[in-house]
Amino acid sequence: MEKRLGFVGIIIEEREANAAAVNELLGRFGSIVVARMGVPYEKRSCSAITLIVDATTDELGVLTGKLGCLPGVSVKSMLSKAK
Template identity: 70%
Template sequence: MEKRLGFVGLIIEDREHNAANVNMLLSEFGDIILSRTGVPCPERNCSAITLVIDASTDQLGSLTGRLGRIAGVSVKSMLSKMQHA
């Protein structure tokens, strides 16, 4: 399985209700997450999370697909062009 370096950007709306589901899912994918940075925005009841990942296209698709099915979560991602084993 060839992996690439990439990132995932998340915006979580209605943070009080949706953050726990996001955190549980990110824990499941902990083996591909190299870095996680979160910025809460309590005055807007939302937060932003940036992940740096080392993943295959299948792993990235699984992660972003499942994140995108969580209510109030917007997700965007990108992988580098260079692959490594």
């Protein structure tokens, strides 16, 4: 499978309790992450993270599947059509 450029959008609710697990997991997938931007939103006690990734569909599926299983985490992703 060929790698494609894409993004992952992550919302972390109750970030004080849940952010550490997200960061640990993202560290394990650092080889597919091209860029990362995170913004804490104190008013709602949450954070939004956007990742730019260069990944196969399988790699992206494993990452988003593991993220989606974490408590308080919502995730959406997309890969480009072009290879």
